[in-house]
């Protein structure tokens with residue numbers, strides 16, 4: 231997804247801008263550019279493709295100056311070619327704009343501006359902002375930006391510079407994250423903290439509606455009505471090393487191998503094994519409010535939606551409360567039934583996914599209480615929810631989500647356990663689940679210690695054009711997640727299905743060429759899954775089984791197997807998903823894919 235960077239101070243801006251853009255590469259992008267002010271003039275450089283191409287273009291036509299903005303673009307309006315790369319310049323060249331988000335009334339504004347003689351050079355929605363600011367520039371840049379924003383509908387993180395008001399960057403936020411970094415005689419702007427962490431840890435997160443004026447000697451934040459706002463300065467505690475690869479060939483592999491620690495971190499200080507419950511400080515729900523919950527809606531996208539399906543089973547099974555799981559993109563446009571005692575759980579690694587954020591706002595608008603399960607501290611969802619449970623999984627850089635998923639499942643288990651114990655679950659049952667949770671980090675380590683077995687299976691199947699993933703109960707979402715991981719990074723077509731549904735259609739696909747991954751640990755539906763495996767074998771399908779230790783029923787029945795330790799049924803997904811993450815990773819590497827930045831994908835989908 232697009233990234234914004236800005237610098238104003240006493241040093242050359244371009245090296246800083248390039249470094250910041252590189253640190254945001256993990257978000258996914260298809261073109262990049264910079265614009266820098268120098269001696270009252272604006273210079274810029276843009277290139278389609280990777281940042282290395284922008285750097286090469288800058289070597290040929292250097293741009294100098296110590297106040298500039300940069301951008302990595304992930305195409306939404308128009309193809310990823312140079313003319314659509316940001317920054318976009320106004321007609322007279324005095325204004326340069328970089329933008330994340332979507333200007334929804336861009337077509338209407340384009341017609342209006344064309345009527346005034348403006349000519350458009352790109353297919354983007356962003357270009358209207360550059361022309362509009364030029365049109366309205368009658369004093370300071372911030373006044374022109376505020377006036378332009380009154381005309382604009384949609385979402386944006388914007389950074390704007392102008393040669394008619396040099397030495398400053400004006401930034402604006404509505405629906406797309408931006409933060410100001412505070413330095414000594416220099417200030418920074420970024421859409422992602424990782425871009426500026428090497429230079430400062432003091433940041434101001436902009437709120438929706440804010441406009442910031444950033445200069446070498448200071449910064450000001452104005453609210454939507456142009457009144458100055460005294461912003462809160464936050465300190466970023468993340469370690470820079472934590473967002474680097476730490477010796478692994480890819481972030482994704484590093485993040486898979488971090489899971490014993492990240493799952494431990496999700497539970498640290500929260501799990502109370504001896505009482506069979508958990509303590510969650512940020513819920514902001516009183517005992518009475520927890521007892522009054524009538525129903526739960528869980529909303530999310532992608533991998534987070536898969537963890538929601540597991541959370542649904544935990545809350546229904548342990549708390550005996552009705553739960554609905556909704557794709558956030560669908561929920562936001564439905565007419566959902568939400569009552570005053572509805573709890574809406576919102577799950578997001580990034581805390582910035584546009585559909586999930588909109589779904590949360592919709593649930594709030596309809597009167598539900600919202601609870602965010604979010605990884606990125608200070609993200610928009612985390613700031614706007616009524617209560618929250620941070621995942622504490624640390625920065626997830628690989629586009630394919632891995633450690634966030636296992637932490638989401640564990641965070642859901644902690645919440646469901648707390649709620650269940652309040653609503654009648656016995657202490658004995660609570661302790662059984664708590665003990666199982668406590669054992670998970672060591673059990674994940676046991677799985678990881680045998681990763682070469684999965685690599686061997688990957689070698690056998692690296693050329694397969696299709697995969698089917700099957701599971702039942704809590705392992706059906708694991709099948710969905712396994713299939714999603716494989717298709718995201720290896721580009722192999724893969725489908726996840728409830729194992730018994732196979733005979734209602736997908737069974738037609740099965741022959742000796744079709745690898746079928748069964749997620750079949752020993753749980754309440756294990757015998758049923760064994761029957762489903764027999765159905766596949768009868769049609770000459772090749773079976774790869776993720777099953778439990780010491781389970782003889784599959785001996786001789788499956789072609790390849792990987793055994794995971796046993797745990798309580800609803801926690802099996804935490805262990806079963808790890809070999810599937812590894813399988814997708816090794817197959818993708820063997821096929822030569824760009825594992826951390828797969829094609830067409832963005833880490834954080836901040837557009838609708």
Ligand code: AGP
Nearest residue numbers: 532533534578579580583630631
């Ligand atoms: C997962 O591997 C994906 N890249 C994607 O499905 C992701 O889970 C989804 O976009 C939601 O992101 P979020 O958790 O940051 O909201």
